[in-house]
Each structure stands twice: as C-alpha cells, then as structure tokens.
Amino acid sequence: MVLRAESDFEDAGKRRRSPDDDGYQRLREAIVKGDLAPNQRLVEADMSNAFRMPRAAVRTALVRLEHEGLVEREPHRGARVRLVSEAEAVEILQARAVLEGLAARAAAERITRASAAEVRAVLTRQRAALNGQDLLGASDVNAALHAKIVELSGHSTAQRLIRSLNSQMVRFQYRTILIPGRPAQSLEEHSAIVEAVASGDGDKAERAMRRHLTNVAKALESSHREAAGDSAPRRRRRTS
Amino acid sequence: MVLRAESDFEDAGKRRRSPDDDGYQRLREAIVKGDLAPNQRLVEADMSNAFRMPRAAVRTALVRLEHEGLVEREPHRGARVRLVSEAEAVEILQARAVLEGLAARAAAERITRASAAEVRAVLTRQRAALNGQDLLGASDVNAALHAKIVELSGHSTAQRLIRSLNSQMVRFQYRTILIPGRPAQSLEEHSAIVEAVASGDGDKAERAMRRHLTNVAKALESSHREAAGDSAPRRRRRTS
DNA sequence: GTCGGCTATCTTGTCAACAATATTTTCCAC
DNA sequence: GTGGAAAATATTGTTGACAAGATAGCCGAC
Numbered sequence A, B: 001m002v003l004r005a006e007s008d009f010e011d012a013g014k015r016r017r018s019p020d021d022d023g024y025q026r027l028r029e030a031i032v033k034g035d036l037a038p039n040q041r042l043v044e045a046d047m048s049n050a051f052r053m054p055r056a057a058v059r060t061a062l063v064r065l066e067h068e069g070l071v072e073r074e075p076h077r078g079a080r081v082r083l084v085s086e087a088e089a090v091e092i093l094q095a096r097a098v099l100e101g102l103a104a105r106a107a108a109e110r111i112t113r114a115s116a117a118e119v120r121a122v123l124t125r126q127r128a129a130l131n132g133q134d135l136l137g138a139s140d141v142n143a144a145l146h147a148k149i150v151e152l153s154g155h156s157t158a159q160r161l162i163r164s165l166n167s168q169m170v171r172f173q174y175r176t177i178l179i180p181g182r183p184a185q186s187l188e189e190h191s192a193i194v195e196a197v198a199s200g201d202g203d204k205a206e207r208a209m210r211r212h213l214t215n216v217a218k219a220l221e222s223s224h225r226e227a228a229g230d231s232a233p234r235r236r237r238r239t240s
Numbered sequence C: 001g002t003c004g005g006c007t008a009t010c011t012t013g014t015c016a017a018c019a020a021t022a023t024t025t026t027c028c029a030c
Numbered sequence D: 001g002t003g004g005a006a007a008a009t010a011t012t013g014t015t016g017a018c019a020a021g022a023t024a025g026c027c028g029a030c
Helices: A019-033 A044-050 A055-068 A086-109 A113-131 A135-153 A156-167 A170-177 A182-198 A202-226 B019-033 B044-050 B055-068 B086-109 B113-131 B135-153 B156-167 B170-177 B182-198 B202-226
Strands: A071-074 A078-081 B071-074 B078-081
Touching: A019 A055, A019 A170, A044 A055, A055 A071, A055 A078, A055 B055, A086 A135, A086 A156, A086 A170, A086 A182, A086 A202, A086 B086, A086 B156, A113 A135, A113 A182, A135 A156, A135 A170, A135 A182, A156 B086, A156 B156, A170 A182, A170 A202, A182 A202, B019 B055, B044 B055, B055 B071, B055 B078, B086 B135, B086 B156, B086 B170, B086 B182, B086 B202, B113 B135, B113 B182, B135 B156, B135 B170, B135 B182, B170 B182, B170 B202, B182 B202
Parallel strands: none
Antiparallel strands: A071 A078, B071 B078
C-alpha cells in the first residue's frame, strides 16, 4: 500500500481550513478510503473518540458529508455510510460527462503553450504506465489527467461540482479499469481529448470528453451485469 | 407580496425532515428571499433568537448553507451571506445549461402521453402570462417549466445539482426577464424545448435546452454591462 | 500626528450534562 | 409458542457555560 497520501484531486483549491473542518477531511477520507464500510453506522460518540475530536465537530462533519452524498442521516436514528447503487453511479458518470465536457471546452478555449505541454506530459505518463502494465498507476494518472483539464478550465463552478461527484464514485474506482481492453481504449480516448484541448478546439474537446465518460458509464454497466457479487478489494484510487 | 410560499422547485423531493433541518429551510429562505442582504454578517447568537432556534441548529444550518454556496464561513470570524458575482452567475448558468440539457434528453427519452401533456400545459400557461403582460407570473411559470422537465427526467443526480445551482442565482432572477424582447424570445426557446421533449427527441431536446440557457447567460452578461449599478428590488422569483 | 503594541470586547469553538426519541428487550396474556 | 405492550437502553438533539481566537479601539512613544 504505497499510495499517495493525498491525490492531487482531493485538496486542490481548498486552502484556509478551519479547525473542525480538518476533522471533516479526515472523516471523509476514512469513508472514501473505505475504512468505514458502506451502511456502517456512524455513532457520533464513537467517531468522537476514534478520531479524537469533539462530538460537535463530528456532527458538523456528518452534516457536510450528508450534503455531499457520502452519508445518510435520519432524524433521530443517526448517520450511516451511504451505499451508492450502480444505477446511481451511472447517473453520476452521466453528470460528470456533461460537466467535464464543459470543462474540456473551457480548457481548450484558454489553452496556452505551457499548459498544452502540461496535459500532454500527463498523457505521456499514462502511456508509460500502461506499457509497464502498471494498472494502478494508470488509474492514478487517469485521475490526474481529468483533474488537470478541469483545473485548466478555470471553471470553478464546474470544478466544485465535479469534485463532489467524484467522491461518491469511490466504490466503483476499480470496476472499469479491470475490464479487458478497457485501459487501452481509455488511453485512446484520453489521447483524443488531450489533442483537442491542446489544439484549442473547444467543440471537439467537449465531444471527446463526453464520448469518453459515456463509454466509462457503459463499461460500468456491462461489468456490473457480469460480476454481480462484488468482492473487489476496496482501496483508494480513482476511476477514469 | 403575494408570492407562493414555496415554489414547487424548492422542496420537491425533500420529504422526511429532521427538526433542526426545518430551521435550515427557514434560514435558507431568508437568504434566498433577500431578507438577509449580501455580505451581511450572520452572528450565530443573533440568528438563534431571531429565528427562535437553538444555536446548534443555526450552526448546522450555516454549515449546510456554506456547502451550498449561499454563505461564506471563515474559521473564527463567523459567517456572512455570500455575494455571487455576475461572472460566477455566468458560470452557474453554463453548468445549468449542460446539466439541464442532460435532464431534457433524459426526459425526452422516457416521455409518455400523460407527461407530454403536462409540459405542454405549462408552456400554455407561460404563453397566457406573457399575453397578459404578467412578467412576474411568467417568471414563475418559467421556473415551473424547468422544474417540470427536470422532474420528468427522473435523473435524481442532475436534479440535485441543478437545485443547488438555482439557489445561488436568486440575485439575478430579474435581470434577464426585464430585457426588452427577452420574454418573447424565451417563450420561443421554451417552445422548442417542450416540443422536442414531448416528441421524444432526446438529441434535439438537449440542444434546445443548451441553446436556451446559453442565451440566458449571454443576456445576463450584456445586461450587466448596461445596468452596472444594480438597484433592482430583491424579491423571490426564479430566472428562466 | 502617526505608528506600534496592548487591552477590551465580540464571536466562534468546545465541553459536559440533560432531554427527547427511536430501538430493543422483556414479560405477560392468550 | 406467539402477539403485544411496556420498560430498558442506546443515541441523537438541546442547553448553558466556558475557552480560544479575532477584531477594534485605546494609549503611549517617537
């Protein structure tokens, strides 16, 4: 388990954090990371001394996480880790498709020589990882590529929404990358996206990004039909 | 001030509410309605006895509102009503454009005879309002139409995101509808959307919706250039 | 007259105890 | 043995007081 402590996607753009807010980050990470199983009850008192933070902090953290869709809270019955169904995962991917499409367009329209080189560099890293059969690394680079494009878009609203959607997808991070042939196709699609963005073609960039994420959604759907009983290990990587 | 207590957009899909959550709704409404001016400080103690709710409830409400982008909270300095710039409003409209485009497509793809009649009915109401020079009423119907389509899409993820985006747009509700010629054009565009949705043409529906909201964004941008000092009365209606 | 530090005040963040509510268990009637 | 009511338990929601941090005003030095 030599994974990066913080993916560059997580904390980017979230400086200036308040004290209890730090607790929120840790709790969130625990859920995203998978330390807290889906449907597990989150008793405030337990969290409080498990994470060594005041109960009030746990409370506010849970409120935020609820709003973010990571936990479910019922009036007098407490909070539990929310399990997102694969139907919902498909919805999330569809939403990501249009939002990242928007971001890709914006990124293309404000591309510079320097930033074009940056995205291309990320793509090169992905190609290298894939050649080296490093699937986990490739998955990381995937995330980095998407994050880079969103960042270059300068579209803070889209960025905020996409980040929120991403955190709900953790359970499905591995599904798609493990499908035979999928990594290669993903590289293909990414390549098209990067070229469109780097060349400043907004229309093409948006189409390429939408096509890519739509394909991911389809791959997820079909993979679900086969591996109904999911017994995949839960670790912390991003889906592409 | 004979406005509906709750627009059908606000609370739809949010049943089963906890006690303090009710307080959240009231506080939120106060901000959206404009009772709390932008940049106004929201001292927890004051809110507490102004709204007759425990301070803890105010606290959680503020946390949620922050996450929703309606208030800003700095570590030890309290919360204040967030002022969204018109640049940000344009971003929000762009995000809405793609998300509602997705919703429109989904709605078209699962349209039925009954639901087609429903959307058409809303459009008829808008036409009537416009003929009667009822701009405020037309604005309401506008919101109802968008809400209806999102509802018919059955896309809960898109619905959630769109609702969140909408709440941040309150300050700009009136800007566009007051531009000469804009209501008529809006009706035109809505008509195209409704026809595409009702006829089950997903592609066309998405394009029409995106075109419409993109135009709203453009209208907002140009209106800003003219009326730089905004002195419009702040009431609670929705932009189209 | 202005700059720097210091105190005074305001507000949020923390805490511990208590009240309210949902869930589980137990016990009795049938 | 099963059904149902009632107590026991567990957990959230509330309250008030206190601590910590931030801002603003004041005072003195230069």
